[in-house]
Amino acid sequence: MGNYITERQRYDIELLLREKYTKPRIAKVLGIKYNTLYKEIERGTVEQMDSLLRVYKVYKADYAQMVYERSTSNRGRNLKIGADHQLASYIETMIREQKYSPEALLLHAKNEGIHFSTTLCFKTIYNYLDIGLFLNITNDDLPYKKPRKKKKDTEKSTVSLNNRKGRSIEERPGSIQDREDYGNWEMDTVVSAQNTGRSCLLVLSERMGREEIILKIRDKKSSTVVRALNRLEKQYGSKAFREKFKTITCDNGVEFLDAKGIEKSIYTKQPRTTLYYCHPYSSFERGTNENINRMIRRFFPKGTNFDDITPKQVAMVEAWINNYPRKILGGLSSNMYLKQLGVATA
Secondary structure (H helix, E strand, O other): OOOOHHHHHHHHHHHHHHHOOOOOHHHHHHHEEEEHHHHHHHHHHHEOOOOOEEEEEEOHHHHHHHHHHHHHHHOOOOOOOOHHHHHHHHOOOOOOOOOOOOHHHHHHHHHOOOOOOOOOOOOHHHHHHHHOOOOOOOHHHHHOOOOOOOOOOOOOOOOOOHHHHOHHHOOOOOHHHHOOOOEEEEEEEEEOOOOOOOOOEEEEEEOOOOOEEEEEEOOHHHHHHHHHHHHOOOOOHHHHHHHHOOOOOOOOOOHOOOOHHHHOOOOOOOOOEEEEOOOOOOOHHHHHHHHHHHHHOOOOOOOOOHHHOOOOHHHHHHHHHHOOHHHOOOOHHHHHHHHHHHOOOO
């Protein structure tokens, strides 16, 4: 006894009903379950009018087939994730708790050797979020709500009026722009909400390997930034610092205007790094910084008072970023990528 009715069977049903066969007998003759037949007749019954203008109901095979085809065309494909509850739980956990994007969580599973009975691409996960498939997450849990327009590399602004002596990014070697070598960093600050604390984060982002260093500093004064870099030089040592921080590119914010203090080593007369300044209003010239700053905001959203944030919390976010899988690094995290290249990140 079948659960589905073919087009040929629909015309047989119409003929047998016209010959006054009972429904149980029709079901037996055609090998159809009675309930299936009953619903089919109900679905395919239409109202017609005889010559005396009397309305009567009759089953029509062509109408029943049309209704069937319309319903199947609207049904869409079966959800690929099916009953793979383990995969659904993994996706929900990685997006809601670990703050991963759909693409990153799939890369993480690949890197960690995690396998599921179902294989999805990240676009499918986005589609499932759009239709509200998941029980515990929605589009609101995604890191980014909408795509951002990229500025063209050709957009240039004039020289900064408050920093005419700074070394312009135009003097920076092309190999740095092409991300050919390790040791070229971008620097920025992530600040507290207005009218709250004075503390902020000093963030350094390495251009080639996307390594991130985050330091909590007490304010945005240029002397505070210099002292933070002095602490890093003490941590790495003079030679190692020069090798790790070959260049630093930053904007023209007041916290970065002490170029001599930033470049000056606390141990030798030899400069510890070379500082370059972007054009005004050209944040795209520090694209790595901007992208990673958005990752930081997943944990410390706008409105955060950094006076209330501990160094331990900052270190946790730094470690999370450096272990986050990146498509641009072939699916590897910054730590994994630099380890393959034999670059020490500690």
